[in-house]
Amino acid sequence: MIFSFRDWLIRTKLHSKTPTGDLTRDIFFDETSPGVANPFAAWREHLKRSPENVLEVFDEAWRAYRKSVKRTEANRVQGFATPEAATAPIERR
Numbered sequence: 001m002i003f004s005f006r007d008w009l010i011r012t013k014l015h016s017k018t019p020t021g022d023l024t025r026d027i028f029f030d031e032t033s034p035g036v037a038n039p040f041a042a043w044r045e046h047l048k049r050s051p052e053n054v055l056e057v058f059d060e061a062w063r064a065y066r067k068s069v070k071r072t073e074a075n076r077v078q079g080f081a082t083p084e085a086a087t088a089p090i091e092r093r
Helices: 005-013 019-029 040-047 052-077 083-087
Strands: none
Touching: 005 019, 005 052, 019 052, 040 052
């Protein structure tokens, strides 16, 4: 399953003690954050009034998110149901 950027952040970074974790907590409590599935432009627009370092953190988080999405899509194409299945040891019979 591919999550929206917001959902991915919350699932993976909410408890992180990093700038990305700070951004995630801000987004988690922000009732005006974009609700569209994966709108890079909408997020940039939403955050444009933030300090510059917030946009840098967002760009870094977005790159990690896109990498995660690509990995999930590749796993699906290869027949793996989940990212965990892709890294699970293969059982030999």
